[in-house]
Amino acid sequence: MTRPVLIIGAGIAGLWAALKLAPRRVILLTGSPLGEGAASGWAQGGVSAALAEDDTPALHARDTIEAGAGLVDTEAAHALAAGAAEQVRELAAIGAPFEREGEAWSLSREAAHSRHRVARVTGDGAGAAIMQTLIAAVRAADHVEIRDGWAAAALIPGDKGDCAGAFARDPEGEIHTILADETILAMGGAGGLFALTTTPAGAQGQAMAMAARLGAVIQDPEFIQFHPTALNAGLDPAPLCTEALRGEGAVLIDQSGHRFMKAIHRDAELAPRDVVARAVHRHNLGGKGAFLDCRCAIGDTFPVHFPAVFAACMSAGIDPRVEPIPVAPTAHYHMGGVAADIDGQTSVPGLWAIGECASTGLHGANRLASNSLAEGLVSAARVAKVLTDASLCATDRAPAVKPAHTPPALPPLALTRLRQAMSRYCGVERSGAGLAELSALIEAMIARHGEADALVAARFITAGAIARTESRGGHFRTDFPQAHAIAQHTRLSLADLAGTRPHALAHTAPAE
Template identity: 40%
Template sequence: MQRYLMNFDTRRMETRQTECLVIGSGVAGLTAACQLARHGHHVLLVVRDTLQDSNTSKAQGGIAAALGMDDNPELHLADTLVAGAGLSNESVSRMVVTEGPQDIRWLAENGAEFDHNADGTLSLGREGCHSRNRIVHSHGDATGAEVARALNAMAAREKNIRTLEGCYVVDLLVHQGRCYGVTALWHGRKICLRAKHTVLATGGLGRLFQHTTNPEGATGSGMAMAARAGAELTDMEFVQFHPTALALKGCPNFLISEAVRGAGAYLLNSEGKRFMPERHPLAELAPRDVVARCIFQEMTRAETSHIWLDARHIEKVTEKFPMIAATCRDYGVDIEKDLIPIAPAAHYMMGGVHTDIWGRTNIEALYACGETACTGLQGANRLASNSLLEGLVFGRRVATIIGKTRLPQAEAGLFWREESLAAEKHAGVLADREAGQQILSRYLGITREAQEMSVGEEKLSQLSASYEGTSADTPAELDLRSALLCGALIFHGAQRRRESRGAHYRSDYPDKDEFLRQHFGDRRKVYDEAERFGEENIAAAVTLGMV
């Protein structure tokens, strides 16, 4: 693995110094920045485009939290563990669902406007795999945009927050297990950003796939730079495909929120018949991995590029989902009268940079939160609307632990240098990125199989080979390099997890716990932590006498 992606020498670079460096402007990054600033810490908030460009601003459904009179955190916990298919960390999950309501109240107290009923209580929606109405939403289906607006307004009011927009972070600067900041490209020039504490909140990697609900910058850059620096990554095989993305030629992959199904919409196959009631007791509100897989099977059976979502019978559907209705109308679909063509699309990464319950990584002074991180909450399949909740909770907790952490003084004169990379120009970067997307979509999609994955892994390796040992000096090539590394990590995890669990479905190992059954027979008492980190840890558990 190539350690650095560009030639640089920190002694000759423009350098900026800060106490806390926060990379990313989604819910997790903005929450961490605002909480740090309010407790007197100086923050440099760095974003690759603008503050408004993030997955958070695109989120429609809402934030899950036990705020209803008939709800409580234990019920929310139970639903989270079911959706996570046995791999969610129970203590982390309990912490998130217990602390989450206070963070939503904090958002509301600081300007976020959520929908309310006529009696003044919060209007709570229902989504897949939730046993209660607990989805807090805003303007019907524009929750993410409202959360982003409120957090951006908070950040703008904080004198302790400086913002650097249009800054592409390239690599982490690590010495003897401690992070001291990053290298970056800003307006075409190389700069060094030094910090006592560095927070990765760079989002997901949906753009590794041809069809995705994610914005352009979701190429896994934070995960890739962490991996190059020696951070531990885990659960990379678990990529969630959202069941219902708008599927029209010439239309971007616009998400049709799960809340539409929560309000009563049906999935119809190419013959116009419902199929989910016979596939799962929760029908259209089954866990996302189940719904996406059933849709994919129906599309494969009928050899079609989409199926249908029927929301015509929902009372006041346009009023309930104004953004979805307007977008569909722009592309000739009236959701009150027409069936909506939909297909699954890459949506969310459950894996990522491994952290503890405070967002700390195995590298000192490096933290991760949001979709970049793997905290243990999401398990093998994220419960709907738990992502904004996780970002709020862990953004705050990262800020809290930074405030309690005392680091030794940095070494005087510490510098980093990489000047051995070939300055080779690659003319086909965009074509190679499309080729990488085709490989991952073809071999790491909703259904996977060992021989097929081996073919895809080899193709991706060949694509990566021409870039090894060369310097990347443009955002386009940096995005490609991040995508190639993250793709390789997904292949590695998907090959080694020889079972089907949550979003990871193996046609050659269709059963849950297949790996354990084949290798250990009845000796399947393996600690949860050993199991969730895959085959290597299971083997280690055997060696240590844990099974």
């Protein structure tokens, strides 16, 4: 009898994979209580897919490749574009309430898309609605065992250099051993490592740390996407002002009312996210301020068309129908992560990674808007197909060690200090001097607190940023403002970080 497939994480990628793996037995670790703590539920824009009559997967792939600043894996881009529409239709078939206009899909256009191709729910409610649909379906699935509130503490090394499952902490804090023939990481990103983020604070790059301890390769960890328009009202996490607002015609202005993006990029507010984020950052830093003006484009329809953003603004004392919204760029999405192929397979046998915690090369240096939910769905479907096709020849993986070995937790005050330093030195704009100071701080914190997951993940991000002596996509170095002629991926292992020697960090390979 084969052991179950273990899925760690219950966002859209983890839930969709769990459903698709039928009839294989699945154990699903939710981390937080099911429906909480997953960034998927906070996603506002929707799912990008070639659903319109004037759109094709080839055009979707082209836009993905162009947005990625030279580092997109073309096979991954075409796989996403070819599979996204089918996944949206399947989601709709099980109850996801995507907006329709008669028989046609109601689609938004977002930054760097050449077509309207973002399937949406009530303007800004796609993530929450899809999560509700998937949670109901998973709860009703006989083949899925939900361990609600159980969090993975560490992966279990197998006796053949593979992954044999995970040690998990139950809601009472007790550690359990869960053996599995295949383990899927669907743990989200690393936004919680930054003081300013639109993601759940618990998303601290744990998948990178856990996988790296088993020998997995970490790819492009330096590429963090900073969303240009989070509500700048001192809230943690910062409420997101969806890009769909700009797709509907909202504009960015400074405190004098000047619309500044027209002079910076031909696509103005719909320029690639890294371009808009830097412009907003610089206007705020220079004292000019940055505001999203929705008064003409959205106006009185705001509560109906964008209820989540409207509620967030009103709770902060801002009425977006009659006044501009103060905005700032905040850590939003991690393009890097555990290196995996388009089916989710990592460099460690028995270990798979899907969704935001994976780095397949799909997003390159700059994610195309709303490709995140699409990636979660397509990658989940692909890994499930591989593992169901291979179920008859599954390997019985044996653990190399029996005692549970889990990393230390980072104390709350230390985590706050780390988040502040990451935002200051590894944010929208970076420099060698600042990154060196950040690296020294991380090493001092490791010496004091041990190799907590958050510190190991921050180490990878900082190391990648130090090694990348250029500016590309979401990574901008003020001391190296130009891009190299040849785009290269960063690939690091845990051994590369030993001693944090800069020369040991520059392991790059040309983009495919």
